[in-house]
Amino acid sequence: MTFPFDEEILSLPFYEERHRALAGQIAAWTTAHSGLWRDVEAEDDPEKTELSIIRALGEDGWFAFLNESEAPDFRSLCLRREGLAYADDLADYAFSIQALAATPILRHASAAQRERYLPGLADASQVAAFALSEEQAGSDIAALQLRADRVGNGYVLNGRKAWVANGGIADLYTVIARTGEGPGALGLTAFLVPATTPGLQVHDRIRTIAPRAFANLTFEDCRLPADSVLGRPGHGFVVAVEVLDRFRMTVGAAALGFARRAMDAALGRAAERPIYDGRLLDLPTVRATLADMEVKLNAAALLVARAAWELDHGRRRFAKHSSIAKLYATESAQDIVDAAVQIHGAAGLIADSPTGRLYRQIRSLRIYEGTSEIQRTVIAQSLDLTRVGRTAP
Ligand SMILES: Cc1cc2nc3c(=O)[nH]c(=O)nc-3n(C[C@H](O)[C@H](O)[C@H](O)COP(=O)(O)OP(=O)(O)OC[C@H]3O[C@@H](n4cnc5c(N)ncnc54)[C@H](O)[C@@H]3O)c2cc1C
Structure with missing residues (x-):
């Protein structure tokens, strides 16, 4: 079995016994599941490969922390990424994007939103993505332009998102949009947008030098109920x-x-x-x-x-x-x-x-x-x- 960690570093007081045990479990899991990324032409069909890795991680409880009362400690999350990245690029990507995209829900969702989304994300029957960047607004988050206009008892989204990891395979997108409560970064709100929402489309799938599920999205008169807001309006930044x-x-x-x-x-x-x-x-x-x-x-x-x-x-x-x-x-x-x-x-x-x-x-x-x-x-x-x-x- 390959051991992807430095045991001397793991023995330092930064880590506890449970972290050393976790390192062993990660090493065993990646060794046992290497067929997921070795037996398939991952680079030809990264979306399919990534989905099968996400489902396997979900079945074996790697995302269970997304539906538990206690948030995960970040030493454990870092060890998971280190071990998975040692094994394979897509294995790390599959784990990290699901964990990252679900974290705003863990931290800000209402009880109803948690109940609706977290069980599916925790067993990986549902896949998440986090849509923040736009073509003209990457580092400059305050320049985001995707609009969410208040209409009746809800919102209507119009615009684009770029460079979305898991774009095209996600069931749920956390989308940061401009609602205009204030200027720049003060006028943004986070929304939970199911992939099936009419008006939301994968505009194009992007091929990068290391292929992965990665896409640009368009929103055209995409209607959302008011309870799609994650956290508070104006709190998206x-x-x-x-x-x-x-x-x-x-x-x-x-x-x-x-x-x-x-x-x-x-x-x-x-x-x-x-x-x-x-x-x-x-x-x-x-x-x-x-x-x-x-x-x-x-x-x-x-x-x-x-x-x-x-x-x-x-x-x-x-x-x-x-x-x-x-x-x-x-x-x-x-x-x-x-x-x-x-x-x-x-x-x-x-x-x-x-x-x-x-x-x-x-x-x-x-x-x-x-x-x-x-x-x-x-x-x-x-x-x-x-x-x-x-x-x-
Ligand atoms: C593999 C991958 C996955 C990604 N996944 C997601 C995702 O899931 N969701 C999402 O929303 N986005 C995602 N992104 C987008 C990513 O967050 C942006 O690419 C990143 O924030 C940089 O923005 P940009 O590409 O527009 O570059 P720009 O912001 O245009 O930057 C161009 C250059 O200018 C430099 N620059 C910018 N500002 C400054 C400054 N203040 N001082 C000095 N230099 C500066 C940058 O460092 C860079 O070198 C992903 C990108 C990649 C490559």
Whole structure:
């Protein structure tokens, strides 16, 4: 059985016995279910592959926390993403989008909305998506234009959403739309929109360099009852930012999973590749590259663990650490994957080789849930200016 985690990191006080047990369960599950992503041509039909992974995760209780009284701790969510990403890109995607899209419902839904939606999301008979971005409004959430006009006892939605993960396979979309209670970010509201709502259409399915269920949506006179509002009118920005603040660290965790797989592949190749009457692993420059990869892996793992620990312990400034973890882990994972390709030489570039796939799969993590530049902006805003003047001479 492959163990996708670093046992030394897991033994640190950031983690508890239940986390170490969970790591073992994740390793066992991904080993037993690898056929879900190996036996099928995942890249030819990512939607079908992803749906079968979501259903299998649901059947085995991986989303049960979505219908339990206690919200999940983020160390557990991060470990799930790390282990699934180590195993497969779509396995991580299938888990993460369902968890992310259901979280605003967990945090803001009325009792009736919870009863209506959470059981189906928890057993994965229903699939969720989170539709925030638009073509002209990605990083700039305040520029969202999809309109939700108050008509009679409900709302009518008109406009578009872009880059929606699970778009096309979702049964339920959480949609952030402009209701105009205030300017910019103050005039947004979250809505729960079943995929069957007349006027909601998948405009186009998007093929990216690492194929996945991903689509643009159109809303044309899409009528919703007033009880579709999630949380309060005018509160949509808060609904969106709250979930992003929390899930950014999980993107760091997924990056860690991809990076550790790249590291393992690089080590294996370096140890087995004969060269100059020895092995690649014997060359000092290659050893130095591997050492740099190891340092980055450790730093990323510690930053992810710290961010999740901060959130799980109710620390107010967890969002800063979530951004730090995402920024460092995703940027360093890109470096680690690139170094793994380099160590493989030409063999590293074969399209369906592990390194070839990782090279395509790792790229999007520096863009979604806030680009690296947005994370830097958040971190810069959180700098402690009370330290100014305290510098030692
Ligand atoms: C795989 C994937 C899945 C996604 N899933 C979803 C989803 O499920 N739901 C959803 O709503 N969206 C989703 N997105 C969209 C994603 O959230 C946006 O792509 C992201 O927020 C960036 O927006 P943008 O693409 O419009 O780029 P832009 O905002 O146009 O940014 C372009 C460039 O400008 C830089 N930039 C922007 N603002 C600043 C700034 N203030 N300072 C410095 N540089 C800046 C950016 O960092 C970037 O380099 C997904 C994207 C990907 C790739």
